[in-house]
Amino acid sequence: MLAGRLDERLLEWAGCIGLYHGRMERVRDAGFGRLATLCYPATDDEDLLMVPARCALAIWALDDHYCDDPGLGAVPSLLGSRLATASAVLGRVHLPDRHEAATRDDPALQGLRSATGHLQRITTPAQFDRTRHTLRTLFAALAQEATWRATHSQPRVWEYLMNRQANSFLPCMTVIDTLGGYRLPAEVWARPDVHDAVGTAALAASIANDIYSADIEDTCSGGDFNLPRAITAEQPCTAREALRISADLHNELMHRFRQQCDDLAHRGGSELHRFLDGVLDWCAGSLAWHRTAPRYHRQAADGHAPHTMERT
Template sequence: MVERQLAEWAQRLRLLSGEATVHRFRAARFGEFASFVYPDAPDLLIYAKWLAWLFVVDDLYDENRAPGQGGIVNGVLPYLPDQGQPPAQPIDPASAALADMWPELRASMPDSLRERFRGHTDHYVRSYATDLANARTGLAPALAPYITLRRASGAVETCVDLIERQPAAYLPPHTAGATDLLALREAANDVICWSNDVLSLAKEIEHGELNNLVAVLRDATGLGWQAALEVAAEMVGARTREFEQISHRLLSGDADPALAPFIDGVQLWIAGSLHWHQSSPRYAATPA
């Protein structure tokens, strides 16, 4: 049911063009993805819409070389207005879909979460217009700037924010802004994005995209693809252990009652994302 409703929504908003694109969208099973990463959500369709929108935008700017001038890469806050304010007039299907989703997305968000989500979404879309994101030199970027870019371009912060739409997992500002909590989110971001890099490598190489952790390590070290892939996997494992250590630290002592359901939600997101990436036909085998 969710998959059908999702495809109908994407076609109505003109996010999909051509029979091949529609087929690829349906095959990706974004509704299933949402059920893996937000298993307790009572309104699963809106989460599926958000995930589908992120991947459609990613394909638009990564694969199709959409121009950096005009469109959502100049910011999206006008399409995510405050309560009671109308959205700006959409200029393309991506902005139209964003404005269409926003009333339902924000309905369950406390003010602080809504503002955090708006900021993270704007930061995400602007990442596609950076010089590093648009560089097409035939070389992968250096490791440190790549990691900074990936933390923005992966949109993980927006997805983690949505965990807090469930009241039990909502973190008030003093908790959400704590040093360990921000470190936890950053570790989760790296685990999710770097795992995506490992599993999407073949797809990205096919489209000439070298903004990928494996490609970055290969260019930096002179390793072959397989050896660079193994180093990337080790980095994912190290960050996963850091995430677990921070989780234990946050939950010890007199912790905010919302921390346990929030951290559970992040753990489910990491596991569910990995499961979907491993099973989705979006991703092919890594090049030899």
């Protein structure tokens, strides 16, 4: 099975780098191989699918190692400086050899460097720069979460949604054309209407993640942020009602994305239409993965969404 082979290769890759040291069952249970096969149906090339699978694992690992899990080394007071270093690792500037070695002691940095190195080998410079920019934006959003933690603040719903637009699945979506074997022109990607549409879908997919991870994040000792929690802090409602409201927002955003796709159908070429279809495929694949991923098994053990989120 393709997903299983990808997972085995991811385990080997993570072990060589040192990600999740002593907790490799978390890599196996995550099922990032299945995530790749579901989200990028345009190809069944195992080597090609390994590229976004490594990137997804590297991003999740950085979040766990730096933000969420003290057992993996997360220290809230160090998050800002660590994320700044991670952003620098994505750049073209490299330290002298005697200092470069210091960054290799950090498995999160090594995972990021290795994953993006594989990505760079299969992308054009413009495609790679697209992903790098969205990753740096994601790191800035994670740093904002660190400020909320340090000040013991609960963001208002609008503040949280602003942050979640940056802390989203957008980096994963930037490689859709690469996996599909075509190239979305840089000038098309740079168009505001295209950014608005893809950003809408990325935010919707991230809200779905919030819904499925809500129970687990509510039990985290360090505290985490998600849309249902922001809703319950701002208005009188139960946790269950907040999940329903979150699902309604997900559906509203997906309806908006479909309307944006219809509008763009009259203002884009074949590459853009193909890319937007790929975004829909990505959202559907991500939702299917969340429904069954052991990482969220307490919410999805029955194979159904905790609330009615429409399939894309």
